[in-house]
Amino acid sequence: MRAAFVIVGGGIYGMATAWSLAMRGAEVLVLEARDVAAGASGGLGKRGVRANGRDVRELPLMRLAYDLWPTLHETLGAATGYERVGHLQLYERHHDVGGAAVRARVQTALGIPTTHLEGAAVRDVEPGLTDKVLGALHAPLDGVADHVATTRAYAAAAVRAGAVVRTGAEVTGVVRAGGRVAALTLADGATVEVERDVLFLANGGLVDLMARAFSCALPCWNIYPQVVLSTPAEVAPFRSYVGHLHRPVALKMVPGNRVMLSGGWRGRLNAATGRGETIPASVTGNWADAVAVFPAIAALDIAEATADRAEANSLDLVPVIDRVPGASNAIVAVGWTGHGWAIAPALAPLLADWALDGEAPALLRPFALSRFPAF
Ligand SMILES: Cc1cc2nc3c(=O)[nH]c(=O)nc-3n(C[C@H](O)[C@H](O)[C@H](O)COP(=O)(O)OP(=O)(O)OC[C@H]3O[C@@H](n4cnc5c(N)ncnc54)[C@H](O)[C@@H]3O)c2cc1C
Numbered sequence: 498m499r500a501a502f503v504i505v506g507g508g509i510y511g512m513a514t515a516w517s518l519a520m521r522g523a524e525v526l527v528l529e530a531r532d533v534a535a536g537a538s539g540g541l542g543k544r545g546v547r548a549n550g551r552d553v554r555e556l557p558l559m560r561l562a563y564d565l566w567p568t569l570h571e572t573l574g575a576a577t578g579y580e581r582v583g584h585l586q587l588y589e590r591h592h593d594v595g596g597a598a599v600r601a602r603v604q605t606a607l608g609i610p611t612t613h614l615e616g617a618a619v620r621d622v623e624p625g626l627t628d629k630v631l632g633a634l635h636a637p638l639d640g641v642a643d644h645v646a647t648t649r650a651y652a653a654a655a656v657r658a659g660a661v662v663r664t665g666a667e668v669t670g671v672v673r674a675g676g677r678v679a680a681l682t683l684a685d686g687a688t689v690e691v692e693r694d695v696l697f698l699a700n701g702g703l704v705d706l707m708a709r710a711f712s713c714a715l716p717c718w719n720i721y722p723q724v725v726l727s728t729p730a731e732v733a734p735f736r737s738y739v740g741h742l743h744r745p746v747a748l749k750m751v752p753g754n755r756v757m758l759s760g761g762w763r764g765r766l767n768a769a770t771g772r773g774e775t776i777p778a779s780v781t782g783n784w785a786d787a788v789a790v791f792p793a794i795a796a797l798d799i800a801e802a803t804a805d806r807a808e809a810n811s812l813d814l815v816p817v818i819d820r821v822p823g824a825s826n827a828i829v830a831v832g833w834t835g836h837g838w839a840i841a842p843a844l845a846p847l848l849a850d851w852a853l854d855g856e857a858p859a860l861l862r863p864f865a866l867s868r869f870p871a872f
Contacts, residue, residue: 498526498663498687498688498689498690499689499690499691499692500524500525500526500661500689500690500691500692501523501524501525501692501693501694502518502523502524502525502526502693502694502695502696502852503525503526503527503528503681503689503691503694503695503696504518504525504526504527504528504695504696504698505528505668505681505695505696505697505698505699505702505706506527506528506529506536506697506698506699506700506702506703507527507528507529507532507533507534507535507652507662507664508533508534508535508536508537508538508539508648508698508699508700509534509538509644509647509648509651509837509838509841509845510538510698510700510830510837510841510844510845510848511527511529511696511698511699512527512533512648512651512652512655512662513651513841513842513845513846514696514698514845514846514848514849514852515527515651515652515655515660515662516573516651516654516655516658516660516845517845517846517848517849517850518660518849518852518853519655519658519659519660520658521849521853523849523852523853524659525655525659525660525661526660526661526662526663526689527655527660527661527662527663528663528666528667528668528681528683528689529662529663529664529665529666530665530666530667530668530684530699530702531664531665531667532664532665533648533649533652533662533664534644534645534648534649534652536699536700536701536702536806536807537700537701537722537806537807537808537833537837537838538644538645538648538838539644539645539648539806540644540645540724540803540805540806541724541726541757541801541803542724542726542749542751542757542759543578543641543642543643543644543749543751543757544641544642544643544644544838544839545584545639545640545641545738545740545747545749545836545838545839546562546566546579546639546640546641546642546838546839547559547584547636547639547738547740547836547839548560548563548584548604548609548636548638548639548839549584549585549586549604549609549611549634549635549636549639549740550584550586550600550634550740550742551836551839552814552815553603553607554815554863554864555815555836555840556604556607556608556609557607557860558840558843558844558860559609559839559840559843560607560608560609561843561860562839562840562841562842562843562844563608563609563638565842565843566579566581566640566642566842567579567581569647569650569842570650572654573647573650573651573653573654574650574653574654574657575646575649575650575653575654576643576646576650577642577643577646577647577650578641578642578643578646578647579640579641579642579643579647580640580641580642581637581638581639581640582639582640582641582736582737582738582750583622583635583636583637583638583639583640583737583738584635584636584639584640584737584738584739584740585614585619585622585623585633585634585635585737585738585739585740586633586634586636586740586741586742587619587626587630587632587633587739587740587741587742587744587790588630588631588632588633588741588742588743589629589630589631589741589743589744590631590742590743591631593631593632593742593743594615594631594632597613597632597633597634597742598613600613600634601613601634604634604636609636609638610636610637610638611634611635611636612634612635612637613632613633613634613635614632614633614634614635615631615632616631616632619632619633619635622635622737623735623736623737623739623791625734625735625791625792625793626735626790626791627789627790627791627792629789630790639738640738641738641749641751642838644838666683666684666685666687667683667684668681668682668683668684668699668706669682669683669684669706669709670682670709670710671695671710671711671824672688673823673824676823676824676825677691677824677825677826677827678691678695678821678824678826678827679691681695691826693826693852694826694827694828694852695826695827695828696827696828696829696830696848696852697821697827697828697829697830697831698829698830698831698848699831700807700808700809700831700833700837701719701806701807701808701809702807703715703717703809703829703831704717704718704719704809704831707821707829711821711822711823711824713821713822713823714872715809715811715817715829715831715832715866715872716811716812716817716832716866716869716871716872717809717810717811717812717817717831717832718809718810719766719807719808719809719810720763720807720808720809720810720834720835721763721764721765721766721773721774721804721805721806721807721808722759722763722764722804722806722808722835723759723762723763723764723775723779723780723783723802723803723804724757724758724759724802724803724804725757725758725759725780725783725784725787725799725801725802726751726755726756726757726758726799726800726801726802727755727756727757727758727794727797727798727799727800728755728797728798728799728800729753729754729755730754730755730756730793730796730797731754732793733750733754734756734791734793734794734797735748735750735791736750739790739791740760741760741786741790744786744789744790745760745761745762745783745786746758746760746761746783746786746787746790747759747760747761748760748787748790748791755800756787756794756797758783758784758787760783761783761835762779762780762782762783762786763779763804764776764779764803764804764805765804772805772807773803773804773805773806773807774804774805775802775803775804776804780799780802784799808833808834808835808837809831809832809833809834810832810834810835811831811832811834812869813868813869814834815832815834815863815864816830816831816832816833816834816837816864817829817830817831817832817864817865817866818830818831818844818848818861818864818865819857819864819865819866819867820857822866828848828851828852830844830848844861847860847861848861
């Protein structure tokens with residue numbers, strides 16, 4: 498096997514970048530260890546498309562993504578489940594008032610319309626909130642999307658545009674020659690020649706692979722974000738996508754009138770299965786946070802809880818996007834830290850530009866590996 502551009506990983510980043518490259522006439526091969534959306538781009542519920550509260554370095558990307566999400570289903574010719582429900586970032590502590598006011602100004606100036614709501618104004622948006630909430634940042638252009646449908650939509654569009662996707666193709670090593678990656682080796686012993694560039698977009702699979710193949714220790718490690726799904730509610734306890742400044746909750750209403758709870762509590766690696774698993778006390782702990790925010794959730798039960806999807810976390814909580822040290826034709830994008838989904842439609846075309854044109858796009862420069870002195 499050979500290809501001009503080879504992408505390792507078949508999640509949202511692999512598929513959206515493959516689509517962008519193929520749409521520009523490039524020859525692309527995607528190597529995916531298991532199946533499309535087998536990693537963090539798959540699993541239960543929906544993913545948040547959120548600018549509110551995001552690191553300021555990522556906001557210009559999110560601004561671009563705002564323009565793409567509403568019509569992405571038309572662009573790709575398949576449903577994405579995108580809904581612009583707005584996001585509330587709540588706070589219950591008096592000392593958070595000043596920061597919220599500043600953040601509202603900064604976000605709005607960067608093209609993310611944000612209102613600082615205080616007191617009763619928050620309950621005008623979500624009447625079911627606890628009266629302990631003192632205020633919130635409201636970003637009405639935020640929303641949610643169906644991550645599995647969107648990733649598959651990108652994959653189908655990439656294939657229509659000429660990309661080749663190989664599933665069950667786990668990359669286990671690289672063959673280097675003259676300061677570049679000449680080929681990749683697969684678990685089944687096959688070799689894939691890389692004629693131009695290789696993009697490592699394999700998220701939770703990358704920390705080990707990069708260390709093994711390049712002696713390149715990324716400033717990242719794997720986490721296993723927890724997702725809890727409720728039994729169906731007779732009346733939805735809320736409508737917006739809801740986060741919190743100091744309680745680790747992200748609350749979404751998902752199909753079937755269920756509450757999806759994620760946002761910070763994590764599972765752990767089960768060494769025997771190689772997958773993440775939940776920690777019972779973390780599931781009940783997270784649920785207690787959700788009930789503290791929306792008391793009506795107490796009437797629902799936990800229907801499902803999982804932590805089976807690995808996500809690479811970075812030390813400063815924003816991604817690492819750079820050329821791989823010592824390999825002039827290799828780009829790595831990793832370390833999404835639980836919030837890589839929303840910006841993917843804006844960021845993946847920039848990865849394709851970088852591979853095709855050779856220049857790091859200005860919007861990606863804040864994410865260079867060199868920001869970590871030891872790496
Ligand atoms: C539970 C959970 C909730 C989240 N919620 C949000 C949210 O609300 N908003 C948001 O913006 N983000 C959210 N995120 C983060 C977001 O989903 C991820 O950042 C994003 O999906 C990462 O996409 P990816 O393509 O880089 O990785 P993945 O989707 O993980 O894809 C990587 C792929 O690489 C494959 N792979 C691994 N190793 C190899 C190898 N050696 N060879 C070949 N293939 C390999 C894997 O099988 C996998 O399919 C959440 C993540 C999780 C887990």
